[in-house]
Amino acid sequence: MNRVLAVARLQAVGRRDGLLWPLVILGIAFAVNLFVFGSMGDEIGDRPVTGGLASVYITGLAFGAVAVAQQFPFALGLSVTRREFAIALGLFTLAQTAIYAVLLVVLQAVEHATDGWGLRLRFFGLGLIDGYGVPTQLLIYGAPMLLMSLIGITLGTVYVRWRTNGVFGGICAVVLVLGLAAGLVTKYGRWPAVGDWLADQSALSLFAGWPSLVAVLLALLSWTALRRATP
Amino acid sequence: MTPVVSVQDVSKRYRSVAAVDGVSFELLRNGIYGLLGRNGAGKTTLMQLLTGQQFATGGTIRVFGADPVENSQVLKQVAFVKESQRYPDTFRVRNVLLAGRLLFPDWDEAFARSLVADFDLPLARPVKKLSRGMLSALGVVVGLASRAPLTFFDEPYLGLDATSRQLFYDRLLADYAEFPRTVVLSTHLIDEVSDLIEHVLLIERGRIVLDEAADTLRGQVVTLTGPASAVDQLIVNTDELHREHLGPLTRATVRGDVPAGRAREAGVQLEPVSLQQLVVRITAREAVS
Structure with a gap:
């Protein structure tokens, strides 16, 4: 366990600069939004929604990929086992997800309490979660973060196992499968049914349940790739 | 003497090529071994097999009595310093030393600091900004300060000037005298290390062609x-x-x-x-x- 915690700590060391950047970008995006909507004054329509939040989730993906591609060869070079590395990365990813979820829920609550920073601006809030309690809110903010991290980690493990060809091959396969699925849905005219299914999902299952399920599948896939990978 | 490493009929094949081809040998406790051979002879692959970084296609490997693959109890006693070691982009020299301190049970921080001073390594500099020679020196510092009971140096001198190489040999010998362990030195600069090496393992085209005490x-x-x-x-x-x-x-x-x-x-x-x-x-x- 000592070694697992040591590797997790090295992940944190490696990401110290990186942990700050998404927050800086988020802060700038937020400041720009405040400025723009502040200067619009009364012209603001009904509850504007911005996409600023996406930057946090995209950095989750990027750091997941880097965490494997750069830390895996380093860790194995220092006599760490693949299993220790994977457990440490899992712990680190969960901790990172929890930190972001708490941060976003708090900011969202502040936004709610100040009626959108006095501007009726919706930057951190998602609207559809207003009726839920804090634990559910944490899940709804956290699960997509976990999913994005796992997509990054999966890309990273495919890279360390099968290098560049593996990554491009994998992306091609995913595009093919999704394209084929979309084509079949179109051919049989089932898009309304898909729409109904999505509309029937609660915010909890749509934003927390399904993303968590996919994240778990990706974690299993990553471990399968990593256990025979060489630095 | 008990063997620290025991290898029996081990092979590593990549499709049609056998990088290591039916190799058997033993490494005893406390000794400096020279693993010699030409480029592509299989030296690095052999060391990767012994440290569980590569998977053998055949044969049995025992390190401290057990299979090294995914074996934490074995691997934490093993240090493998290689010329091609990769470091995370954001890591500074001091972060690498921290990693050594956290991961090697016998790590000696004071020794590491004195080696850093000897090799003139800037602690705050990002590893990717180090010169080729400094990068090699960093590997040497980690390998020596780890005091791992089994330490591999895979061509650790790349880009190191003659003075720094001599420094490495001197520190290795002095520390080895005080804290005996099993050291495997893979190198092309055979004349430079011939006084250091107690036992020669010569590998050619994936086979051991010589396994003999240096004096003999x-x-x-x-x-x-x-x-x-x-x-x-x-x-x-x-x-x-x-x-x-x-x-x-x-x-x-x-x-x-x-x-x-x-x-x-x-x-x-x-x-x-x-x-x-x-x-x-x-x-x-x-x-x-």
């Missing part, structure tokens, strides 16, 4: 220079490695016992062969056969 080896291989007939008579019971002709004289390098007295009488001059020449002769012959 030094006495075994000689060069004879003299008239061809006299040389031929003296080397009948030896293994001829090389022969060249210098005008009327023949110069032969052989492995085996050559009676010095008879050589003197026959006017044949005997010369010892350096470890480096010996390795060149043996590998050249293996390449022909």
